[in-house]
Amino acid sequence: MLGFIIQRLLQAGLVMLAMSALVFIGVYAIGNPIDVLISPDATQDIRAAAIKSMGLDLPLWQQYLAFLGRLLSGDFGRSFVFGTPVIDLVLARLPATLELALASVLIGAFIGIPLGIYAGYKPESPIARGIMAVSVLGFSVPTFWVGLILILFFAVHLDWLPAGNRGPTAEFLGVQWSFLTKEGLTFLILPALNLSLFKLAMMIRLARAGTREVMLTDTVKFARAAGLSEMTILRRHVLRLISIPLVTVFGLEFGSTLAFAVVTETIFSWPGVGKLIIESITSLDRPVMVAYLVLVAFLFVTINLVVDLSYALLDPRLRRGGRGA
């Protein structure tokens, strides 16, 4: 077990190193690093001084090491547009995105898994077919288009829910959250629903496939023979047996949810990091881009690590120091 953890930690470190090198090459080496680090309005003298003081006249590998050192100490530089340290900018926007992503993952799980189990329990029923048709749409229709339709229907046509922005928030643990106020919650519903669509489709498929498989096993036969009601069998046996792959995907999907939030946040003008990265790309605010990329890569690696480790805890075969897949 310890060997497994160490191996995974090393792997995660290696991936982070590779990602930071890619970001470094992509943003600093291909683009002109002087444009990246010094505001375009600077005079010639300031430029020359800055090049020297930032070590841009050093060989590339030394620059990379310095870049790594700055990253490790949390120094991502200053935003050109806002003039504030990038790390503050990103951290200020992060709660909004986390909240949105969490809400959408929860919607995906709490609606998707029951629907999927039902579709797997009665695969031939018309309702199950309807559920599957929805999941196909969820996979193939682009997120931004669904977002538009949601706004069109619920905000413009019915006028039930707000079409964008975050609305009022309340403070908890020193951070502002939408879900703590009643009105804030109405602002959260549409974007969260929009972002959850892909996860919903995926949860439905996974739960359905798992349920169909488990329903044929002896476990279910014996449970039926023991006189348990169908509801109890589904809740106690089926749900438990299909939970391992669901937990894995749940974790992995949380990462990609953060990425897809870019689209949803733009449509609903939700003030999270996704909107920040789009703004920084259009305004060529490269320090913000670097910070966002490194942060997302870090989140990804961490999530993968946590999923791997919790998988090892859930699956006794891996616990005994077997090779991870």
Place this chain on the structure above:
Amino acid sequence: MRAFWREYRENWIAVVALAVVVVIVLAALLAPWITPQNPYDLASLDLMDARKPPGFVGSEGYVHWLGTDAQGRDLLSAIIHGLRISLQMGIAAGLFAMTIGATLGILSAHAGGWVEAAIMRVVDLQLSFPAILLALVLVAVLGQGKSQLVIALVAAQYAYFARTAYGAATAERQKDYVEAAHATPLPGWRIVLRHILPNCLPPLIVVGTVQVANAIALEATLSFLGLGLPPTEPSLGMLIANGFQYMMSGRTWISVYPGIALIVLIVAINIVGDQIRDQFNPRLRR
């Protein structure tokens, strides 16, 4: 091929989807000749016609069946031209990604050893990373334009082809006839080209159709975010984005019709791809 078509014909939904794809491709190919207006010719636009609802008869004397956009463009013409660009990007990205991905996948399956380990590690790593994020980064680094966008789409998608080709090629590599071929003095590349590659094609074609649809969706998403093609070549995504600001004021058609065109195209390609996959899958064969 004939047997394939006969089986395909049994699923009428797939036949309709195929017909839709064919009609859209034809319309896109013939766009300059069948549309009433060249939407990129600024001289033919009249601001008097701007933001008029569907069915409006414009100053040029013909009916705007789907209305006009903010510049007075005939929306039907703009959509057909937009489909043309979306299809171009999707097919170009799909083909390049397929070529690069298949080459890498088959190469690593054939070479084995550290080449295999290195290539497939990178591919797996990329598969766990959302494609849209990668495309976003590349567009940000490379800038806007058709070729930059294709590069971004290819980079975001080649990994799926590499995985598929690798899986098919490793399965093929272990078969007796390949080993027998290796026993003959034939050069290795010939065995790969003549025996392994043709057997990898069916799964690659299936992934290819779906990935063309995905590339179109991804391109539309990037264009919607304002990071795709320059405004001089509006794809469907940009048409939708342009109409978005007018949606609140009830002028919904500017966004909705390009969106419907996009969805119909994507869903139709996906249905065709699904049907082909089912027919290639020996486990589902009766």
